Amino acid sequence: MILKLLDHIKVEHIVKILNVEPVARNVKRFILEKPVGYSFVAGQATDISINQPGLTEELRPFTFTCTNDKEYLEFIIKIYKGHEGITEKLSVLTTGDELIIHDVFGTIHFIGPGVFIAGGAGITPFIAILRQLKLDGALAGNTLLFANYAEEDIILRAELKYMLGDQYVDILKTPTKPGAIGAVINLDLLRNYSTQKNAYYYVCGPDPFILAVLEMLETLNIDKAFIVLEAY
Secondary structure (H helix, E strand, C coil): CHHHHHHCCCCCEEEEEEEEEEEECCEEEEEEECCCCCCCCCCCEEEEEECCCCCCCCCEEEEECCCCCCCEEEEEEECCCCCCCHHHHHCCCCCCCEEEEEEEECCCCCCCCEEEEEEHHHHHHHHHHHHHHHHHCCCCCCEEEEEECCHHHCCCHHHHHHHHHHHEEEEECCCCCCCCCCCCCCHHHHHHCCCCCCCEEEEECCHHHHHHHHHHHHHCCCCHHHEECCCC
């Protein structure tokens, strides 16, 4: 009975923001204190709320983008403006403000080499996973297809390109670079990256994006056992 009660105790850690900086259009990187003994696996997430009156119970899930070996926590968060939501409230916070982080829960986990397919802020779990693979010397055999609207929306492009080289692929719907042609992730593109036997397909992004990619993978006869999605 005691163990069952303990399972329902809500874990909360009040942490200070150490730094905030922009990393793309309407996207900010938050560096937070890391509680002693707090740990996670690349791809996992936690619920976060703002430690201010009226906001402590307004929890939202965000994915860790740093690796667990760091002495801090990092979150890269897309800011949605115009409706006074939590991300908009987060956007005005600065160094010294406090957040509340909660239990760690599972999302996307690395199972084996394959193709990471990300739409916009859906890249966040993949950032941590790819960083961990780099630390482990295990990046070989992995490709990233990263869909965005334009160049200014790309999160951490330089780092991702550095890690993956030619296996990093930008897909921009409305590029602003002169001469660039718009593109989206479609069946023909996925077919070009679905030739590796027993490759895994990691998919993360807005719901319509995920549904469209899943439909294309089904058309390409990709076994569901090789498709990895958010588990929460």
